[in-house]
Amino acid sequence: MNEAIVSLRNVHKRYIRGKQSVEVLQALSMDIKRGEFVALMGPSGSGKTTLLNLIGGLDTPTSGEITVAGQRLDQLNSSGLSHWRANHVGFVFQFYNLMPMLTAQRNVELPLLLTHLPAAKRKSNALTALTLVGIADRAKHKPNELSGGQAQRVAIARALVADPTLLVCDEPTGDLDRRSADEVLNLLKMLNRDHGKSIVMVTHDPKAAEFASRQLHMDKGALLETGTVA
Secondary structure, three states: OEEEEEEEEEEEEEEOOEEEEEEEEEEEEEEOOOOOEEEEEEEOEEEEEEEEHHHOOOOOOOOEEEEEEEEEEEEEEEEHHHHHHHHHHHEEEOOOOOOOOOHHHHHHHHHHHHOOOOOOHHHHHHHHHHHHHHHHHOOOOOOOHHHHHHHHHHHHHHOOOOOOOEEEEEEEOOOOOHHHHHHHHHHHHHHHHHHEEEEEEOOOOOHHHHHOOOOEEEOOEEEEEEEEEO
């Protein structure tokens, strides 16, 4: 539990917009321990989504060191990052990103198409993931036959199916009503508590952040404070 699964040291991220250089992250250093459920909070433009993208290997820093699951991400090229993401990170987004023509089971299987698993094993693993998130009875349903909360559970099952080292969630309840949001958050908390999944979640919702074991607050590209939830 003391081992850091995420470690950032003096990380800067700048974007060039026309002739202007915009610094989104400024000399940011932080650690997230293996097995933690961390909520990243802050106003729009604070840098929290940029930070999440760096942790998930979707973007690279302008300077500084980023180590996730023992790998220096800042030293990988785009091909290396792609391979690393496939083996270590499960992504959950606000709008589910499910393929509308596929059933829930087939959507969950998608990450496994990059592996050498036979079709029967892919199907079995997908059903196991759907069972874990409590929605195996909707395996044959397509996304338009699911509620928002059910669709997000399918998205979480898809993120889990390859047994990732880290779950990265970007506003996973932002499109849900309060009841559905709480159900999804309780699911994430269960995955963290009972299955030891390390989770980093961006949210603007203080109620959602209460489900995490620690909150990191950002503003103007800097880390302001940390808090621990009992």
